[in-house]
Amino acid sequence: MLFNSSGFLFLYLPVVLSGYALLAHARPRWTTGWLAAVSLFFYGYWNVRYLPLLMASILFNYWAAGRMVAASAAWRRSWLVFALAANLALLGYFKYANFFIASVNALAGAHLHGWEVVLPIGISFFTFTQIAFLVDCYRGLAGEYRLVNYALFVSYFPHLIAGPVLHHKEMMPQFERTPGLNAADVAVGLSIFVVGLAKKVLLADPLSTLVAPVFAVDAHPQLLEAWIGTLAYTFQLYFDFSGYSDMATGLSRLFGVKLPLNFNSPYQAANIAEFWRRWHMTLSRFLRDYLYVPLGGNRHDRYRNLMLTMLLGGLWHGAGWTFVVWGGLHGLYLVAHHGWIALAGQGPSRWWGRMLTFFAVLAAWVVFRAPELSTGGDILLAMVGGNGVALPRGLAPYASYLPAGWSVEGIRWIDFSGVAVPVLLLAMVLAFAAPNTQQIFRHYAPGIEQMLSTPRRLLWSWHPHNYWSLALSMLFLACVFSMNRVSEFLYFQF
Template sequence: MLFNSFAFLFLYLPVVLAGYFVLARLRPRWAIAWLALASLCFYGYWDWRYLPLLMASISLNYWCAARMLASRNRSKQWLSLGLTANLALLGYYKYANFFMASVDTLLGAPLHDWHIVLPIGISFFTFTQIAFLVDCHRGLAGEYRFVHYALFVSYFPHLIAGPVLHHKEMMPQFERPPGLNAADVAVGLSIFVVGLAKKVLLADPLSPLVAPVFAAQAHPQLIEAWIGALAYTFQLYFDFSGYSDMAIGLSRLFGVQLPLNFNSPYRAGNIAEFWRRWHMSLSRFLRDYLYVPLGGNRHHRLRNLMLTMLLGGLWHGAGWTFVVWGGLHGVYLVLHRGWTAWAGMGLPRWWGRGLTFLAVMVAWVVFRAPDLSTAGDVLRGMAGANGLALPHGLAAYAPYFPGSAQFSGIRWIDFGGVGVLALALAMPLAFWAPNTQEIFRHYAPCGATQRRLHWSWRPRKAWSLAFSLLFLGCLFSMNRVSEFLYFQF
């Protein structure tokens, strides 16, 4: 079920909210169980056959955590069991196809004719539980009721595409007595509408500019390649930012604050800052549970950094394009470390922003491409190696340009469509407009600060009217439901 679907907006969400608030008044403990059950139903709506898989994962990890907490002297053995089970599950469903396809390519003959379907959200609920097990082993997590733990893992606003949750942020909130907070509902709905608008009005219209350019054998020329690369760069930005806002807004309806996961990453002045702003919960996980255990900054820090980014790339998908994308970011971070160590300072802010954005966009080309050959084709097009095409309105003047033999009409970009207009609007919004947490800085948590809303806050009439019109505009634009890009990871 998608957040940007009529079934979710007008059936699932009203029923879940009504049941939660009624039970919160009558039987507060049942309200948490209701929310956990609703989250499992949300997951089962995609494919009920994978619901037992999620429940088995939750039960096994809870049991391993309980055994660790009960027998501290055997904590390592239970941790090993839990980690092995989680990684085996992730490895089978996410990487078995990739491994067998790579073997087939090396041997030149197919060895299998089966295809494993990737359960949606498996990367997020697996990483969430790995972090919990490691913290139990470290003595940083306590014992919780099973229903609270099940809700922590399956909580529907985050289940499909993150953020990767941490127990110390969420468990205390689930243990609070549930109740209706009018200010939470007002702010939650406002943030949700902002996220919905990012997805429906900005990200989705960019899709027609992306798919033809990244198709196999497209051979995009200079303008086509740059527009396609820019379109995907901002499509992914507003798709992921929109999902993050919608998840935060939905969670606020229930009085629960999800951690910030997205903070205007294209404003970053260097690649390290980019990773502090993009998918912040994943960056935190990779740092705390991979980079630091590998040795962190204590020894072999460049090797650890490169290995972390390679594994981070592989986490996003089972394919060589994701490995190369992670390797590119590893190289970027190593070069950034080397520059700051040699020069003693970073680049000037304006130069650093431009260089960081360009490096990130080049890496996104590899990330989006179906294979390395297509990625190389698009990058060659961006470098001008595939020639230069003009819009059809200008193609008639091609004979007047020097070297006119290389000019022809643009094939893959419709300059009369809404996509080019959406791209022209998306770029300044991403670079200069205030982001969601800046807009709601007085009413929503920002960064590590978690402040309760003031009960007396109410939206003004103009505010309510503007967001109502924005919501109606989104509804009228939801004629074609599209999945969030991060669902595939």
């Protein structure tokens, strides 16, 4: 079930909210169980065969954490190693087994047969969430919780399939609070959700028509095609992920639960380290706290630890050499950044740093999106003119004025008559110059709450909050009428 589907918007969500509101009034202690149950249903709706896998993972890790908390110091480490090995084995089988077999076949000339494995959706997110919990239990930073609370913590439907990576110390206290729907939370939650839905439906989805043909195997795009296709993917991924993060935040806020911030205008970053403090922030936090620091952090061979962390972070995104190379590129970027700081004492100026960071990230996205390394290399070659230069056919009357070797017949994949290119230009402006969602809503109390208390006065006085409500309502309608082709979120595959 997708957030941007009619079934979710007009059936699942109203049922969940209604059930939560009724139970909060009649049986407050049942609300946690209700949210856990509907979250498990949400997961099982995609493929019910993998629902037992998620439930088994929850039960095993809850049991292992309990044994770890109760064990003596001498046995606690053994329990941790056992539990981590089980989680990594599960993730390795479903996500990396066929990648390993294919790599062995390619390197050794073997003919091993792969397995028919379907990747369970969200497995990386619920596995990493529980690994962090286990490590904190070992460190004595997590206590025992009720099973239903732990099940909700892992399966909570706003985050389950594409993040953020949750941490128990942020979520468990919120699940313990007095339940109930609050008008202000509902107003803020719906507003943020609509903004996220618009990012996905009105910005990210239209850009897909510019991306797929350019990144197809053997497409061999030329200069203009390669740049437009790469820019389109760069901003498609941006608004797809940003939109999902907003929708998850908004949905959770409906129940009064605040998710950790996961996206903060990363293309406005002045350097690559700042980019990773703004992009997929909860994953960056996990990699720092549970991988980089245990490897030695800044204390022992900082550059090696950075590279290993980013290589493993790349592999987390997908079982393929393109993801490993993408992680390696970002590892090199971070090593170069910290090396430059160590030598020069400071980085480049902010405006120059933003340009350099963006183009470095853009080049890495080419490898990230490419179906194979050779296709990514071909697109990067095309971006520097290695595959030739072609211009739109509309410039044919001016062909005699073009430099020698330039053609007006080579544009194959870019449709300049559609909405995709204008949407790309709008997306670039918004990503580079507009405030992000949390900046917009930081000091804003939506007018819905005031409408609930004094509807007649506000209806006729047109308080500024009413303009916001009207604008968000129109934005929601535009999204609904644009959902004729529902598309998955790009981060679902990770």
